[in-house]
Amino acid sequence: MLTINRLSVRDRIRAYLRHPGSFLLLLLVAAAAVVTVATLLFLIGYILVKGVPNLTPELFSFIYNSDNVSMMPAILNTIETAAVTLALSVPFGVGAAVYLVEYAKKGNRLVGLVRITAETLTGIPSIIYGLFGMLFFGTALHWGYSILTGAATLAIMVLPTIMRTTEEALLCVPDSYREGSFGLGAGKLRTIFRIVLPAAAPGILSGIILAVGRIVGETAALIYTAGTVAGMAGLTDSGRTLAIHMYVLSNEGLHKNEANATAVVLLVIVLLIDAVSSWVAKRFEAQKQ
Secondary structure (H helix, E strand, O other): OHHHHHHHHHHHHHHHHHOHHHHHHHHHHHHHHHHHHHHHHHHHHHHHHHHHHHOOHHHHOOOOOOOOOOOHHHHHHHHHHHHHHHHHHHHHHHHHHHHHHHHOOOOOHHHHHHHHHHHHHHHOOHHHHHHHHHHHHHHHOOOOOOHHHHHHHHHHHHHHHHHHHHHHHHHOOOHHHHHHHHHOOOOHHHHHHHHHHHHOHHHHHHHHHHHHHHHHHOOHHHHHHOOOOOOOOOOOOOOOOHHHHHHHHHHHOOOHHHHHHHHHHHHHHHHHHHHHHHHHHHHHHHHHO
8 A cells, every 4th residue: 555655656746747837836836825824823823922921801801991901892792793793694695595596597687686796795895884884874874883883784794795605505405405305295495494404504604604704803894883982882882893992902002912912812713713613514514414
């Protein structure tokens, strides 16, 4: 077995040497992979070195003041904003994807229009969303600066991501699943909810996790809509998320160490989200098998 492996490696090296272009392309691809991993490790290491020594119990106090500049209210506001945003965006995103895949006829012009609209919404800068949210939700609907205004704005931002990932996940479900369900006498709606959506759950979950990542790290849109008021906030109150809290601290120039500590917490939250999503996806795959 080792001899076969050695011969295969030698044969590959000889093949690359006979084709210098392929060998050069291999080196470039490998270098790109190494640079990508090294950049990520450098960012994580730099943030941890700068922020971990500045983590103190005062930063996790439930009451914010100018002395402790606690991040705990911002963490709770982030969780609240993410929950409201997903409650507003997931039903519409998943529902739109189900219609495009399961109900719309092939070649339907509406399908093409919806997809172009989703791609256009994905490319719009977040500051434009923030301006729209401030003018429409905040001014026209009289919601003002509030968590609800920010969540409604973020729901529009993440809607295309959830819709497109759900659509791709539904397209990956084999038609034999649907045909088998129909053959057993199940209707269209029952087939979608009992067969298709559970089979596409890992892909749908991936889209939701991507949306959560964008919600957690968003600042520009929320500054215009949710505001920067420190402290725990209700749905109709102005409040800052963790990313905005870090931005405000670093922008003031008075709490650089606390801003670095906040960056560590934000990084840990993102890594936890990725880890949980991977675990849940594996559980779904195991249940399918």
